[in-house]
Structure formats: structure tokens, C-alpha cells
Amino acid sequence: MSSTSCEIAVMTSGAFTAAFLELIPRYEAASRNKIVVATTTMGTGANSIPSRLQRGEPADVVIVADSALVNLIKDGMIVAASRTTLARSAIGMAVRQGAPKPDISSVEALKRTLLQAQSLAYSASVSGDYLTTELFPRLGIAEQVMPKSRRVEGERVGAVVARGAAEIGFQQISELLPIAGIAIVGPLPLEAQKVTVFSAGVAAGCRNSDAAHALIKFLASPEAAPAVTKSGLEPTAPS
Secondary structure, three states: OOOOOOEEEEEEOHHHHHHHHHHHHHHHHHHOOEEEEEEOOOOOHHHOHHHHHHOOOOOOEEEEEHHHHHHHHHOOOEOHHHOEEEEEEOEEEEEEOOOOOOOOOOHHHHHHHHHHOOOEEEEOOHHHHHHHHHHHHHHOOHHHHHHHEEEEOOOOHHHHHHOOOOOEEEEEHHHHOOOOOEEEEEEOOHHHOOOEEEEEEEEOOOOOHHHHHHHHHHHOOOOOHHHHHHOOOEEOOOO
């Protein structure tokens, strides 16, 4: 790690946030660098990470779904050679704490649960896009499910479920785990699951490339793996 202290501005999507926030103190103590958290959500519209980068908000390291990072590389906002995979993330379902846990142990059980639910919430990022554009149509229930579905922006899906504004909610498990007032029913069944890879990259406008690369190396290291696992993600070796 760098022998000279500096500030590293980081933009991270929500799925990696819990692990990242736990790892910050350890990294700062070892490197003497200061982490400045610019955002902890992918966001939407003007608040999305791509929009923030396009309008020149300072960032040194960006952590997002790998597909989004590839697009940022194509747009010239991330250094291609810096792309490093960090973790895999599965989609889970949650209900309000104390509510009955529906059966989602198979695709047919999940389909029944979706049809029987009075209301459901899904995220405005990768998991929600998958549910609404791929899974619901594939199950043949989009017309029945979408009218009672809510796309959640600006907060976690778990928060909506916790206050009773939706009966069931779907998001990356690592984004559901930190939310009080909910119970995680489990991951989607394997045949209906979509695992998202999250990756980090150095921003094209990075002010200290060595420090940014060192941070990414640390986040992808075996030393960081326990915190990544604890947050509900599966660590993965760099690509």
C-alpha cells in the first residue's frame, strides 16, 4: 500500500456497501489513506453513478455490477485494465418481521407466492430489472404481478417491506441483510435465480492511481473475504 497518505473517493452500489463500510477502518489503518464515500447506491436518473461520473463528480474507485462497469469502460469513464471482480450476489426475498414466510423453494412455489401476494416491491437496479424484464415474463405472470408491484428508488426495498408498504420484497441479499424489521425468506430458487457479479475499477479522472489500485487489490484479497461473506456476498478472485 502507498507510503504517502491521500484521499480516495469511492462510489459503490448498494450490494457491496455493507462489506465496504466494514472494511474501510481496516484499510485506512493499514494504508494511512482516507476513504471518502461519495455514494453507497447505484441510484437512478441524475443520482446514478454513471450520471455522477458524467457530470464530473470526483471519484477514484467505482464498484458496480460488472455489466455496468463494462459500459462505463466503453464510455471512457473507467480504466479498462483496472477492472477487478470482487463478489457474486444472489437475489433474495423478504417479508415483514413476524409475517408468515411464503414458500419459494421451487419455481412453482415462487410463482404461487407471487400470484398470491397482495403487493410486492423490487429494486430500481439490476435485480429489479431482471425480475420485471426476464423472470416475470418467463413465468407467464407479468400481467398479473406488475400492477401490484412497486419499483423502489431512493431507499432499500427492505425498508419498504419493514413499514408494511409491500407484503414481499426482492433485492440483493446483501442489501436486505442490514435492514431491521424484516425477515429474509431466502434466495430465489436456483432455476429462477440470477447471480450478479460486482466489480471495481479505477475512474478515468482518478487523482491517485496507485492508491486506487491498492484499495481495489485489498477489496479483492483473501483478507477482505470474511467481511464480504458476512455481508451476504460470495467473494470471487480477480478476473
